Amino acid sequence: xxxxxxxxxxxxxxxxxxxxxxxxxxxxxxxxxxxxxxxxxxxxxxxxxxxxxxxxxxxxxxxxxxxxxxxxxxxxxxxxxxxxxxxxxxxxxxxxxxxxxxxxxxxxxxxxxxxxxxxxxxxxxxxxxxxxxxxxxxxxxxxxxxxxxxxxxxxxxxxxxxx
Amino acid sequence: xxxxxxxxxxxxxxxxxxxxxxxxxxxxxxxxxxxxxxxxxxxxxxxxxxxxxxxxxxxxxxxxxxxxxxxxxxxxxxxxxxxxxxxxxxxxxxxxxxxxxxxxxxxxxxxxxxxxxxxxxxxxxxxxxxxxxxxxxxxxxxxxxxxxxxxxxxxxxxxxxxx
DNA sequence: ATATATGCAAACCCTTTGCGAAATT
DNA sequence: AATTTCGCAAAGGGTTTGCATATAT
Numbered sequence: 001x002x003x004x005x006x007x008x009x010x011x012x013x014x015x016x017x018x019x020x021x022x023x024x025x026x027x028x029x030x031x032x033x034x035x036x037x038x039x040x041x042x043x044x045x046x047x048x049x050x051x052x053x054x055x056x057x058x059x060x061x062x063x064x065x066x067x068x069x070x071x072x073x074x075x076x077x078x079x080x081x082x083x084x085x086x087x088x089x090x091x092x093x094x095x096x097x098x099x100x101x102x103x104x105x106x107x108x109x110x111x112x113x114x115x116x117x118x119x120x121x122x123x124x125x126x127x128x129x130x131x132x133x134x135x136x137x138x139x140x141x142x143x144x145x146x147x148x149x150x151x152x153x154x155x156x157x158x159x160x161x162x163x
Numbered sequence: 164x165x166x167x168x169x170x171x172x173x174x175x176x177x178x179x180x181x182x183x184x185x186x187x188x189x190x191x192x193x194x195x196x197x198x199x200x201x202x203x204x205x206x207x208x209x210x211x212x213x214x215x216x217x218x219x220x221x222x223x224x225x226x227x228x229x230x231x232x233x234x235x236x237x238x239x240x241x242x243x244x245x246x247x248x249x250x251x252x253x254x255x256x257x258x259x260x261x262x263x264x265x266x267x268x269x270x271x272x273x274x275x276x277x278x279x280x281x282x283x284x285x286x287x288x289x290x291x292x293x294x295x296x297x298x299x300x301x302x303x304x305x306x307x308x309x310x311x312x313x314x315x316x317x318x319x320x321x322x323x324x325x326x
Numbered sequence: 327a328t329a330t331a332t333g334c335a336a337a338c339c340c341t342t343t344g345c346g347a348a349a350t351t
Numbered sequence: 352a353a354t355t356t357c358g359c360a361a362a363g364g365g366t367t368t369g370c371a372t373a374t375a376t
Contacts, residue, residue, distance in 0.1 A: 022350055024356060043340080058358050063341060079242065083366095084340065098285065101293050109288060118299060122261065125272055127301035130264050134297045136281060138290035185375055187331060206366080221333050226366060228331095247365065 010035035012089060015074050029054045030065045040078055040086040040097075040106055080106065080135065098136040173198035175252060178237050192217045193228045203241055203249040203260075203269055243269065243298065261299040 009017075012031040016023060033049045041049070047062045066087055069075040078086045080099050094115055098107040114134070122129040172180075175194040179186060196212045204212070210225045229250055232238040241249045243262050257278055261270040277297070285292040 022355060024349065026357070056358090060342080060359075061357060064356080067342090098288055098290060100290070107288055107290075109284065111284060121272065121274060122299055122301050123304075125261055125270055125301075126304050126306070127261060127263070127270075127299075128304050129299060129301050131300045132298060133300075135295060136285055136290075136292060137294045137296075138285050138288075138292050141286075141289050141291050143289070185330065187374065189332070219332090223334075223367080224332060227368095230367090 012069070012074060016069070016072075019072050019074075021068065021072065025054070026050075026057050026061050027065055029057060030062060034069075034075065034087070034089055037088070040080070040088050042084040042086045044084070046087065079133075081137075096134050096136070098138050101137050101139055103140075175232070175237060179232070179235075182235050182237075184231065184235065188217070189213075189220050189224050190228055192220060193225060197232075197238065197250070197252055200251070203243070203251050205247040205249045207247070209250065242296075244300075259297050259299070261301050264300050264302055266303075 010028075010032050012035045013023065013028055016027065016031060021027070029050045030046065032053065033046055037046075037049075043059065043062050043066060046066065047057070047059045050057045050062060066075060066077075066085075070077050070087075073090055075087050076090050078088065078097065080086055080097065093110060095108045095110045096114070098109060099105070100107070115132075118132050119129045173191075173195050175198045176186065176191055179190065179194060184190070192213050193209065195216065196209055200209075200212075206222065206225050206229060209229065210220070210222045213220045213225060229238060229240075233240050233250075236253055238250050239253050241251065241260065243249055243260065256273055258271045258273045259277070261272060262268070263270070278295075281295050282292045
């Protein structure tokens with residue numbers, strides 16, 4: 001039964017097997033990279049990390065795997081501007097992204113009321129909300145002590161982009 | 164002084180001249196096409212419409228012009244999914260887009276409170292909002308009589324796409 | 327007259343794909 | 352053993368660009 005070289009299954013590998021996906025060595029490595037990623041890597045970066053673990057992986061396979069996982073609801077594709085798609089594991093809690101226009105840093109935040117608000121707007125237009133996209137492009141303010149709100153803050157160091 | 168064949172300046176042509184942009188024949192045609200467009204055409208569509216008016220226009224010029232106008236705040240680039248950028252003239256009133264996932268139809272709506280809400284969220288994260296992106300992907304509901312809200316509704320027939 | 331814009335076609339970038347070889351169930 | 356996946360390199364689709372020519376100011 002598929003386990004990695006440490007005898008441990010990553011969360012994403014488990015999800016793959018639950019869906020009956022064939023687990024090849026490459027997929028296991030990519031699954032591990034994704035499970036350990038706490039940022040929003042693009043394909044090239046995933047490839048770099050995967051290749052560092054295994055070497056026998058091609059970019060084509062990363063593209064194919066990423067697509068497969070997205071189709072299976074395991075991964076989510078994001079577009080933060082900049083031409084390339086970026087990926088993150090599907091999480092339970094909906095969250096949004098703020099992109100620092102200067103550094104490219106991505107900050108995740110939640111806003112529980114938002115989804116409901118969008119659902120209402122959609123309904124008032126005679127539609128049923130299927131999905132939505134919300135990205136904030138912002139610039140860091142001089143560091144004034146901030147009050148803590150209900151927003152979850154999570155910081156990430158990553159490449160630049162423009163709206 | 165630059166006028167089109169009818170002796171009339173389009174709104175966008177006027178904006179170009181205000182910004183001191185050199186007005187070539189091609190730009191005038193593209194400006195006219197954009198001024199008359201009430202939808203969100205992609206470059207290929209703009210090219211088609213421009214070529215219908217003039218013929219001596221290349222796609223490269225449309226790309227260059229569209230980029231120039233965007234850099235000058237005259238045009239706004241949109242991404243409704245589907246790989247190609249789509250454009251619309253910069254308007255005073257901020258509005259958002261709902262894309263019908265089945266027909267590709269784009270519905271514009273306004274939501275005054277939204278921008279302010281996003282500004283607050285951004286501030287609470289220690290940032291200053293520069294710009295934002297919000298798109299709703301939705302499916303048309305069976306036609307129940309809808310109450311009219313403050314949302315401005317404007318309908319458009321246009322090519323498909325997927326979130 | 328000078329600087330800028332255009333057309334054309336080649337180049338680019340990210341992503342997808344055809345094919346024979348390799349690996350999984 | 353049958354089927355799916357992989358690696359490679361070539362192809363695709365949207366967008367950009369180098370260069371010689373044409374055009375606006």
